[in-house]
Amino acid sequence: MIHQLEPITALATAPGIGAIAVIRVSGEGAISLTNKLFRGKDLTQQPSHTAHFGTFRSSADAIIDEVLVTVFQSPKSFTKEDVVEISCHGSEFIIRQILTELTSAGARLAKPGEFTQRAFLNGQFDLVQAEAVADVIAADSAASHRAALSQLRGGFSKQLTELRQQLIDFVALVELELDFGEEDVEFAKRDQLRGLMQTIRGVIQPLIDSFTAGNVIKNGVPTVIVGKPNAGKSTLLNALLNEEKAIVSDIPGTTRDVIEDELFxxxxxxxxxxxxGLRDTTDTIEAIGVARTRQQIDKAALVVYLFDGTTTTPDDLLQAIAELDESGKPYVLVGNKADAVSDATRQTLDGSPYALSAVANVPGNVPTAPRIIWISAKDAQIDALKTVLSARARTDSAMQAGSSVVTNARHLQHLTATDDALAHAIAAIDAGTSADWIAMDLRIALRELGELTGEVTTDDLLASIFGRFCIGK
Known part of the structure; x- marks a missing residue:
């Protein structure tokens, strides 16, 4: 059943002055309400998915703007309600005037995310897909866009919904057994039930494991550039960003705080x-900076260890590798000032036994990647490093097109709770536990899966989720 609620309206495009703006109206009477203020064709007599040129007027019949009005009749709209989208000039004054007239005519200003919430309530998509609407809008990279679009198109939620329904059927049989508690009956075949739960866990566990990579996709790969003072870290940052972001100086210890920016x-x-720079120092301020460097290494998903190829000895590099290995973080060894490093020095550093320990930590474990990436940050000769960084991302299965990946902490919470409940239920079956204990774990699993996809919801949950959306979405 499609529920046509009271008409709501909001600006659907970004606020500010622009060539055009789109104002959306949705709900019962949205078309007739807009028609009262529109001069052109009778919108109530027009077929769905048609656009009409005319003027938008005030209640006093004064022209506010020339507009293009698009009509979407229920249920063939985003919200599955009657929807009108008014394209007007992007003047803030015009936008205010149109919204004022629409609210005076009977519409209400929409709350954040209310259009998407109505689409969810009317069965346009499940809760995971609804949340993906905000992620698609916020996507700022190919990887985050791909992950959000996958969820918007159903992703893993449709598969989990189908498996949940199968589990419901088994739970009904287990519950039926409880009604015959005094009789030794088994309506739910334990081997089939166990097999279904294992199948569900087989879907859930890779999704749980994907959250770390999914969080990286959504928020970016935290990549820390570390090394000794004067290795060229700030010069490398500037070269990667193609701007003078960090101060560059020959004086050791110039960088004393963390400098952060983004690169695609x-x-x-x-x-x-x-x-x-990582070194022992008696300078109080520099020591604080070094401590923060170590904190950033702990938070990083990838460490770029930069060293000066003209001054670093094999023993220096061996010590650095030992510290990086101890951190447990994936890292890349990057030799700077390649233009000034002799072939003999390169061969010594590249071919020595200690350098072999670094090959497993080359991002993505790319077979063709060198053990040490040689660059010249000063001359912006850094393509080799960019190639390795890109390879690191591309070899992560969660980055691949078509893969399902979890980027939302709420999803992770429900998936983990579902997996725990199913694990307990399987253990109960294996131990020959009575049906009432099995049923208890199965109910928990069903509730968690239902809250994940929105089949089980509360007003507080919906308010929390959709309250984070933009107004007009």
């Missing part, structure tokens, strides 16, 4: 973090 490589966002 092949559609993936990297959050680059330049840090203070």
């Amino acid at each position: 490589i092949d559609g993936v966002r990297f959050r680059l973090i330049d840090t203070a």
Whole structure:
């Protein structure tokens, strides 16, 4: 059943002055309400999905603007209600006037995310897909767009909904067994029930595992540039960003605080973090910077260790590799000042046994990647590093097109709780536990899956989710 609620209206395009703006009206009477203020064709007599040119007028019949009005009749609209979209000139004054007239005529200003909430309530899509609307709008890289679009098109939620329905059928049989508690009957075949739960866990567990990569896709890859003072970290940051973001100086310890910016490589966002040089120092301020550098390493998804190829010895590099290995973070060894490094030095650093330990930590473990990436930050000769960074992202399965990935902490919470409940139910079956204990775990699993997809909801949950949306979405 499609519920036509009271008409609501809001600006659907970004606020501010522009060539055009789109104002959306949705709900019962949206078409007739707009028709009262529109001079052109009778909108109530026009077929769905048609656009009509005319003038938008005040209640006093004064022309406010020339507009193009598009009509969408229920249920063939985003909200499944009657919807009108008014395209007008992007003047803030015109927008205010049109919204004022619409509210005076009987519409109400929409709350944040209310259009999408109505679409969800009317069965246009499930809750995971509804949340993906905001993610698609916020996507700022190819990877985040791909992940959001996958969820918007159903992603993993449709598969989980189908499996949940199968689980409901089994739960009904287990509940029926409880009604015959005094009799030794088994309506739900335990081997079939166990197999279904294992299938569901087989879908859920990779999704749980994908959250770390999904969080990186959504928020960017935290990439920390570390090394000793004067290795060229700030110069490298500037070269990657193609701007003078960080102060560059020959004086050791110039960078004393964390400097952060973003870089897009092949559609993936990297959050680059330049840090203070790693060394023991008696300078109080510099020591604070070094401590912050170590904190950033702990938070990083990837570490770029930069060293001066003209001054670094094999022992220096061996010590650095040992510290990086201890951190447990994936890292890239980057030799700077390649233009001034002799072939003999390169061969020594590239071919020594200690360098072999770094090959497993080359991002993505790319077979063709060198053990040490040689660059010249000063001359912006950094393509080799960009290639390796891109390869790191591309070899992550969660970055691949068509893969389902979890980017939302709420989804992770429900998936984890579902998996735990199913694990307990399987253990109960294996232990020969009575049906009432099995049923308890199955109910928890059903509730968690239902809250994930929106089949089980509360007003507070919907308010929390859609309250984070933009007004007009």
